[in-house]
Every structure is written in C-alpha cells, then in structure tokens.
Amino acid sequence: MRAAVIVFPGSNCDRDMAVALKAAGADVTMVWHKDAALPDGIDLVAVPGGFSFGDYLRCGAIAAQSPICKALVAHVERGGYALGVCNGFQVLTETGLLPGALMRNAGLKFVCKTVDLKVETSASAFTEGYNAGDTIGYPVAHHDGNYTVAPDVLDRLNGEDRVAFRYTANPNGSVSDIAGVLSENRRVLGLMPHPERAVDPAHGGTDGQALFRGLIGQFAEA
Amino acid sequence: MKARVHVMLKNGVLDPQGEAVRHALGSLGFDGVEGVRQGKVIELDLADGTPEATINDMCEKLLANTVIESYRVEVL
Numbered sequence: 176m177r178a179a180v181i182v183f184p185g186s187n188c189d190r191d192m193a194v195a196l197k198a199a200g201a202d203v204t205m206v207w208h209k210d211a212a213l214p215d216g217i218d219l220v221a222v223p224g225g226f227s228f229g230d231y232l233r234c235g236a237i238a239a240q241s242p243i244c245k246a247l248v249a250h251v252e253r254g255g256y257a258l259g260v261c262n263g264f265q266v267l268t269e270t271g272l273l274p275g276a277l278m279r280n281a282g283l284k285f286v287c288k289t290v291d292l293k294v295e296t297s298a299s300a301f302t303e304g305y306n307a308g309d310t311i312g313y314p315v316a317h318h319d320g321n322y323t324v325a326p327d328v329l330d331r332l333n334g335e336d337r338v339a340f341r342y343t344a345n346p347n348g349s350v351s352d353i354a355g356v357l358s359e360n361r362r363v364l365g366l367m368p369h370p371e372r373a374v375d376p377a378h379g380g381t382d383g384q385a386l387f388r389g390l391i392g393q394f395a396e397a
Numbered sequence: 398m399k400a401r402v403h404v405m406l407k408n409g410v411l412d413p414q415g416e417a418v419r420h421a422l423g424s425l426g427f428d429g430v431e432g433v434r435q436g437k438v439i440e441l442d443l444a445d446g447t448p449e450a451t452i453n454d455m456c457e458k459l460l461a462n463t464v465i466e467s468y469r470v471e472v473l
Contacts, residue, residue, distance in 0.1 A: 240459060268464070281413050348411075
C-alpha cells in the first residue's frame with residue numbers, strides 16, 4: 176500500500192503519521208504543499224495535524240487552497256482513500272471532502288489529553304480493525320475541534336452510519352459528541368483525535384494501531 | 398477601489414468567544430449586555446472596476462466558510 180503524507184508549512188504531526196503508517200506496513204512518501212500532483216500509484220493520502228499556515232483566516236482554510244489539495248480532491252474523486260487527523264480534519268472540511276466545520280472549542284481552551292472514544296461503526300477500511308461499541312483511547316490536542324454541521328446533514332451522517340467515533344466525555348462541544356466522520360463512499364475519514372500518537376507502548380497506548388493495520392491490511396488482501 | 402468584507406457566524410451558530418466577551422463585560426460592571434457576536438472584518442484593496450460578483454466569489458471560496466459563517470460585502 177502506497178501512502179502520501181502532505182506537509183504544509185506549520186504541519187507538526189507529519190512525521191508521526193509517516194512513522195505510524197510505516198509501522199503498519201505502508202510505503203510512505205512525503206509530499207510538499209506546493210506539489211501540484213501526487214506520486215503515481217498512491218492509495219492513501221494522509222493530511223496530518225499541526226497548524227498549517229499558522230491557522231490564519233480559519234484553521235485549514237489556506238491549506239485547502241494549496242496546489243496539493245487540488246490533487247487530493249482529484250484523488251478522492253477517483254475513489255482514493257484519505258485520512259485527515261486534527262488539522263488534517265479541518266483541511267478536509269475546508270476542501271468540502273467532508274461535511275461540516277470545526278469551530279473554536281466550546282470551553283475556549285486548548286484541550287490536550289487522552290480521551291475515550293466509542294467506535295460507532297466498523298464498516299470502513301479505517302475502523303474495520305475495531306468492533307462497533309469498542310471504547311478506545313486516543314490523544315487529542317486542539318483548540319478548534321468543536322464539530323458543527325447543519326441539522327439535516329447530521330441526520331444524514333447518523334442515518335448513513337457515517338459517524339466513525341464519538342467522545343464518551345465531550346471535550347470541545349462537538350455536536351452529538353462527534354469525534355470523526357466518514358465520507359459518503361466511506362473512503363475519507365476525518366477525526367480530531369490522533370491515532371498516530373497511540374501506536375507504540377512508549378506513547379502510553381497502542382489503540383491507534385488497529386486503525387493503521389486495518390487500513391493497510393485491506394490493501395494487502397486486495 | 399476598496400471593499401470591506403464582514404464575516405459573522407450565522408445566526409443560530411453558538412459563538413463561544415462572543416459569549417466569553419459578554420461575560421467579561423458583565424464582570425466589568427456593564428449591565429444589560431444581552432448578547433455579543435464576534436466576527437471579522439477583511440479589507441480588500443482591489444483593482445478599480447472589480448465587479449461585486451468577483452468579491453462575492455472570493456467570499457464563497459475562501460474568506461468565509463459558508464457552512465458556519467455569513468458575509469456581507471461593502472464597496473467603499
């Protein structure tokens with residue numbers, strides 16, 4: 176499985192993402208935001224956490240207009256996979272690849288801790304390594320993770336089983352405790368918590384391994 | 398020409414920063430502040446004759462996130 180990790184000015188989880196993907200067996204290439212095309216044969220594009228372009232204007236807004244994001248949109252439109260974590264989730268909503276928006280945390284504070292998440296669906300390449308109903312721990316570290324979406328779109332997300340993870344104790348005011356959502360074709364996942372920071376015992380937890388192993392395992396079977 | 402773009406959270410979208418400002422005004426002794434909404438003002442220095450439709454396009458594509466924000470263009 177070939178993965179590309181996008182690097183924006185201000186990304187700071189790009190190398191962690193690459194380490195997590197490699198540990199699960201992916202062949203990883205880093206791509207720069209000014210690149211207008213992805214390398215050939217990329218299966219997954221990972222949009223990492225950080226503070227791309229200093230969070231100017233809105234988190235992810237400037238990054239979403241970068242040349243590589245046009246290539247990302249084309250990749251997803253071809254049926255490619257994409258994973259956006261934290262700032263990457265914000266970028267995916269700003270590109271329109273995922274619905275909704277991430278607003279300032281309801282408590283106005285930067286939240287940095289490990290949170291419990293309930294896996295809501297195992298019906299995606301990202302979550303098939305878990306069982307629906309599992310409780311897992313991923314770290315969060317964000318100031319703007321308050322997921323907001325129009326009520327009719329929220330109904331669709333629920334109706335189509337597209338909420339991947341919910342917080343068991345909501346840290347940021349997200350509607351319906353949503354921590355991560357899937358695209359309509361279930362090949363794009365955006366989430367605020369960091370699975371790539373939970374893949375090694377030295378991280379303090381390894382609950383993120385199943386996400387990367389499950390995802391990469393799908394390609395091994397194919 | 399210049400244009401000023403006002404970006405505000407849509408009505409009905411909770412504005413936690415505005416709410417914090419409201420609390421702070423109350424604790425300074427300003428009574429009767431029933432609501433505060435915080436937005437942004439973006440000033441654009443544009444080539445003369447830039448059509449308003451183009452400015453609206455800038456708002457739709459970048460300056461505002463229309464999922465949560467509304468905008469108003471003021472040509473100066």
